[in-house]
Amino acid sequence: MESKTKRMFRVTALAAAVGLGALQMSAQQGTFNLPVAAHWGNAVLQPGEHSVRIPIAPSGQKLVYLLSDRNTQMTVPLSSEPLTQSGRSYLHLVKINGTYYVDAYQSEINGAKFFFPKPKANRTAGPIAEEESTIISVASN
Numbered sequence: 246m247e248s249k250t251k252r253m254f255r256v257t258a259l260a261a262a263v264g265l266g267a268l269q270m271s272a273q274q275g276t277f278n279l280p281v282a283a284h285w286g287n288a289v290l291q292p293g294e295h296s297v298r299i300p301i302a303p304s305g306q307k308l309v310y311l312l313s314d315r316n317t318q319m320t321v322p323l324s325s326e327p328l329t330q331s332g333r334s335y336l337h338l339v340k341i342n343g344t345y346y347v348d349a350y351q352s353e354i355n356g357a358k359f360f361f362p363k364p365k366a367n368r369t370a371g372p373i374a375e376e377e378s379t380i381i382s383v384a385s386n
Contacts, residue, residue, distance in 0.1 A: 276294065276386060283346060290318075293314075296312040297352075309359065328353070328356050334351055335381060336381040336383060337349040340379075341363060345379075
């Protein structure tokens with residue numbers, strides 16, 4: 246009985262590994278060099294080289310994986326829309342009250358533009374001052 250349990254565990258672990266590998270292989274991905282620290286949804290990225298992956302999920306839920314040499318983080322877009330015409334892949338950063346936020350990621354490979362949250366005005370913090378916006382190119386791989 247014990248060997249049967251161990252065998253079942255190994256089969257389950259192998260199936261999970263194969264499934265994760267397939268998910269990784271089917272991911273739409275790109276790389277970019279971030280010149281500043283930036284908030285991307287619930288993730289905070291430091292300056293440097295990063296990869297972005299959006300696995301093709303059967304459920305239709307979009308999860309965005311952000312990879313660097315330090316760690317992997319995940320965030321979920323607020324919404325997305327299909328691209329109406331072919332274009333390049335890029336990140337749209339906004340600087341608000343001295344902090345950078347990714348508020349949009351356009352993925353030519355994925356054929357979609359994804360939108361992410363940025364701070365909203367509230368009574369205690371006062372008005373939000375959007376100081377500047379920047380476009381960061383994302384190379385497809």
